Amino acid sequence: MYLEFYGLRENPFNVTSDPSFLYLSHTHKEAINHLLYGIQQRKGFVELTGEVGAGKTTICRSLLNKLDEKTKTSLIFNSSLPENQLLEAILNDFGIIPERRSKVIFLRQLNDFLLDQLSVGNNAVLIIDEAQNLRASTLETIRMLSNFETEKEKLLQIVLVGQPQLREKLNSPNLLQLRQRISVRFHVRALEKNEVQRYIEHRLSVAGASGNLAFSPEAIEKIYIHSGGIPRVINIVCDKALLMGFVHETYLIDKEILQKSVEEIEGQFSTVAV
Ligand SMILES: Nc1ncnc2c1ncn2[C@@H]1O[C@H](COP(=O)(O)OP(=O)(O)OP(=O)(O)O)[C@@H](O)[C@H]1O
Ligand SMILES: [Mg+2]
Known part of the structure; x- marks a missing residue:
């Protein structure tokens, strides 16, 4: 949905186990x-x-x-x-x-x-x-x-x-x-804190991101806390954050966008649990 807006060739945060996206942590x-x-x-x-x-x-x-x-x-x-x-x-x-x-x-x-x-x-x-x-x-x-x-x-x-x-x-x-x-x-093991940013950048670059799209350091910090460094969880939250960024027409994914994305994801999970 947001691919065109961000100039991406493919979805950077798919949850399939595609080896072409491999980041060698x-x-x-x-x-x-x-x-x-x-x-x-x-x-x-x-x-x-x-x-x-x-x-x-x-x-x-x-x-x-x-x-x-x-x-x-x-x-x-x-x-x-x-x-x-x-x-x-x-x-x-x-x-x-x-x-x-x-x-x-x-x-x-x-x-x-x-x-x-x-x-x-x-x-x-x-x-x-x-x-x-x-x-x-x-x-x-x-x-x-x-x-x-x-x-x-x-x-x-x-x-x-x-x-x-x-x-x-x-x-x-x-x-x-x-x-x-x-x-x-x-x-x-899960990714270490300093690897989370490189992981995200790597996946964005494989998907064809040109560089104007960025996650702020505070957003990355939040992703690390939310995911504990588990790649699949990182993908889910990043996908949500890009969608949210697209809705707000911004190329900078900051901590507010992250906060909303995490809330939505957790809301979804609690809906499922009910
Ligand atoms: N090193 C990595 N580089 C890029 N993407 C990764 C990496 N590790 C995991 N991922 C991504 O995280 C997601 C989950 O990975 P994967 O399916 O391989 O996990 P798994 O350990 O097999 O999970 P499960 O326990 O459910 O079988 C996939 O989208 C995958 O592409
Ligand atoms: Mg598996």
């Missing part, structure tokens, strides 16, 4: 490096956790762009799939056509595929997003996938991505075997 950069390390060093299991809206899915999508064609990937977003459908989805991602819909066949074909990949010097990665929703039985099957190995190395690197409950889940006694195999762990 300290924590996001570290997260990607940990994942790359775990995958390239064939560490087997890698765990990535972070608060709701911290940027985990965005990190996964950005990671895919960083892997070369010698790394075959499967990215599963629907972690609540029943076990067999999950296996089939993994096979599909790797371009394997299942001979039959049976767990034994799926596992055999996957193992053959992974050995083939190793023989030509390739690596394979399975990334499971929203892994906090995986059932215990499915987690057990995933643990079995990590048994695909030669004497020297893991054939499949498995990245489990999820909200903090994932860690709690993995702490349960019946998943001890899996937990012990996780060799790389990283928790995505």
Whole structure:
């Protein structure tokens, strides 16, 4: 609605996990490096956790762009799939056509595929997003996938991505075997205060902002307080603030505009809660 007024090519504060908007904050950069390390060093299991809206899915999508064609990937977003459908989805991602819909066949074909990949010097990665929703039985099957190995190395690197409950889940006694195999762990933090401004400027510039649109330092401070540095919350409040700025025909988003935006958002939430 406000795009034309501000001369923007696209919405700067969409809440989709579009990697083209990636701002490499300290924590996001570290997260990607940990994942790359775990995958390239064939560490087997890698765990990535972070608060709701911290940027985990965005990190996964950005990671895919960083892997070369010698790394075959499967990215599963629907972690609540029943076990067999999950296996089939993994096979599909790797371009394997299942001979039959049976767990034994799926596992055999996957193992053959992974050995083939190793023989030509390739690596394979399975990334499971929203892994906090995986059932215990499915987690057990995933643990079995990590048994695909030669004497020297893991054939499949498995990245489990999820909200903090994932860690709690993995702490349960019946998943001890899996937990012990996780060799790389990283928790995505919220943005620090000084990163919030750079994050906002980065997203504005990717969306084509020319420079006359600005957030005042007091407005940024308010955004930080309201969001606690969580990117999705920053996006929601900034989107609202741009709409509010457009209504008031101003290019400077100041603390009054921010205040109104926050009030509207909180008002909306309390309406929903009622
Ligand atoms: N480093 C970043 N650079 C740019 N945008 C980001 C970054 N991190 C998060 N975002 C944005 O914040 C929003 C939420 O990110 P994302 O969906 O990746 O979070 P999440 O941790 O996967 O959330 P959930 O816990 O709900 O799965 C998205 O719009 C995303 O583009
Ligand atoms: Mg996500």
